[in-house]
Amino acid sequence: MNADEQAVATLLARYQDALNGSDTAAVMDMYAPDGVFMPQHSPSSVGLAAVQQAYEAVFSAITLTVEFAVAEVRQIAPDWVLARTNSAGSVKIHATGEEGPEANQELFLLQKVDGAWKIARYCFSTTNPPRA
Template sequence: MFKQKIEELLSVYKKSLNTSNAKLAQSLYTKDGVFMPTEAPSGIGSEGILKSYEFVFSQIHLNIEFFIEEIVVEGNMAFAVTSSKGTVKVHANGVEVPEANRELFVFEKANGEWKIARYMFNKTEPKG
């Protein structure tokens, strides 16, 4: 059951990315959460997370799918290892290119609800 709730959370997170919805992404984090994007400063806390996603979405538009490789739940903490693949459209030049990443999510259950506590990703070589 806990894994299903985390899968649902990741599904909503994917929606926030594919719709460039910074407020939705922010709502999925704990109040002291940390978003650690590649080659950019970390977004720390609710306001920092919102600003980070607003910046990311001002630069690119994502169209990706998540693949869950592992979810481990231990009490009120959990982690997920995922990968994602799709495309990214760069707003500056309108070019759409392949996008592929591997991700690590750390979740915390607060007030009965799973939230993202820490999230980081890095690019992998897009596969044809």
């Protein structure tokens, strides 16, 4: 990995920690000003205000304990990097107290903004089998 790709891998580790800590402020620090969050089964959240609202809703509904595995990090232009990850762990649903497995595949498009890598676009989908 070149230096930019390594910096992105480091950002992804910070993102994992922010998710596990239900830390909206830390997540928001990693998003570009025009960032887009595209969670499975939900409409896209476009722009920082909408992204923040979406993460606040996620963290009020669930607690994640996941570990990211970086599958690939590819610099596609001087200020753009594509990253693909897989995550696995557990989720606790606050409304019911139920806990279960959590596993996703994720795609990140990152942009260098004022010299720092930021999440420009992020989407994920589950790799868990359908729940019965």
